[in-house]
Amino acid sequence: MAEHNIRIGFLGIAHLHSVSYAGNLLAMPGVEVVGMYEANEQLATEWAGRFDVQRLASAEELLAAGLDGVVICSENALHRPYVERAAGRVKAILCEKPIATTVADAQVMIDACRTADTRLQIAFPVRFAPSVVELKRQLDAGLLGEILTVNCTNHGSMPGGWFVNPDLAGGGAVLDHTVHVIDVLRWFWGAEVTEVYAEIGESLLHPGLGIDDAGLLSFTLSNGVYGTLDTSWSRPPSYTIWGDVKLEILGTHGVVYADTLQQYVTVASNAAGKTRWASYGSDMDGGLMADFVKMIRMRGEPSITGEDGLRAMAVALAAYESAKTGQPVKLSNL
């Protein structure tokens, strides 16, 4: 007997990642992208046309379409209301990062899904980057000996749009770019961030922006490792690539330089007016989508939980608190 198709809907597509997620799901055998709902008229029209996916008039209509799972790629501040609506209506939710903009919202989302027996997974695709998977294998095998410290960057280009609206995004570069790296560090070692100090710049790289666009976090982990993370939107439009995710991990036996976007060809194009790095690396979003679909099909548990999303977001919020007080902030009493 053939397995029935896994039916997925998109609830909010304002985050750019929805494009890549949809492309991956549409290409996956046994998966159906049933429909989408997006409140923003212009975004919705463009997106639905691009993928030939049915556009529904309300979140309610989408949730009534008999879905197995929904992917929520809305503005950060709308994650909570969408998750609350979908909890109990679908088997599983994949929610874009950061999980929310406050600890209270994240907790409500986690509790709502638990009560309604809906699986909540947070979208941290970096865990599926082949270089990061291999790095975890090397670390687990003890390649570096005793781990001493990490020096990380998740640089980006200034994304504009709702990303720089504090009401919708909840924060700028620090909230946007803290969570990916903190999530993989937590995953590597099963450790929590215990303290964070931060220097944050508002409108520093983009005068007049009105939100933080530069950030340096200095943190300690519960396994004794200390490190730093640069979250700045410091890649100008003229740069070769939108940003980076780099992890330099130093141990007593040596150092690993991980650069997840290092697989690229260099393209010099007069039309673009600059030289660009075009990635040929494996699509980490594809790994994330396959993992989500597999969880639904196998009736399993999410590999990346709402709790994981909350913990990573809390580090970013602690960084803002540190920048406000000028002192290191402890995370032990979360």
Place this chain on the structure above:
Amino acid sequence: MPGIELVGYYDLLPEAAERAAQKYGGRVFGSLDDFFAAVDLVDICTPGTAHKENVLAAAAARKAIICEKPLARHLPDALEMVETCERVGVPLFPAQVVRFFPMYRKVKESIDAGAIGTPAVYRSARCGSFPRPGRDFSAPYYADFNQSGGVVLDVAVHDIDFARWCCGEVERVFTRGLTFAGKPFQDHALLTLRFTSGAIGHIEVSWSHPRGNFRTRVEVAGDAGLVEWDSLDRPPLLAELYDEQNGFQRLGSSPTSATDEPYYAELAHFVDVVEGRATPIVTARDGLEAVRVGLAAIESMRTGRPITMRDFGG
């Protein structure tokens, strides 16, 4: 170097002076007085704890002075050296050689030319292995924190000085690291900086990286662009070799003309300043502030607190 004569050496260990004379030419002096009587310019290359007595002696003898970095191990000593030389009127050049490395000069020139706009996020790194006594880079004082100040005072003063050159004065510093971690033959630090301009900065320095490689890196992002350089990038000369004994080997090098070699360029610049042909691109006050920020970084690592430079007196 045209117009320059290498006269000779004085060292508390005469055999060290002899070795230098045999290798590079010049005489060995038996006393500081004889040494000062014979030279116009002295280059002090002792451990930092011995800089002060030698600088004060050279200043008393009215000699122009080049002093190795860090200017001193302790702030009061560095301050006394700088103030004495200012009072006596002898030039004191801190050997902050990174300002003379061609790639760093080009970074600074690019900023000065307006290529990146106003600097906003500074990052640099200087990572090598522990200077263990008895190994190839082996002066025993490096390993003694009380003498060298560890990786922050010995190494980070380079990056602190360069960061100040690019971004201006440091407002505060926060540091995590291994200096007080009680791990033998390990030292490493991650400095987080705020500049008075509002810019932020990050400096990694390490004596815990694997032996055999020395990695440096610099990146400055501004509101109109970005400039970066990394020693891991492919060098202009890369040899790939194989033999049965060693297997595959890759040897990279980045040669410069003799006059662009950074230590030469540094000394030539100081000579030009002494002879009135140039204004100094790095001053004793720069060397002093690099030490002050370095000591603040160490204090931050010791206390777990950010240190505000305005209030910091060593």
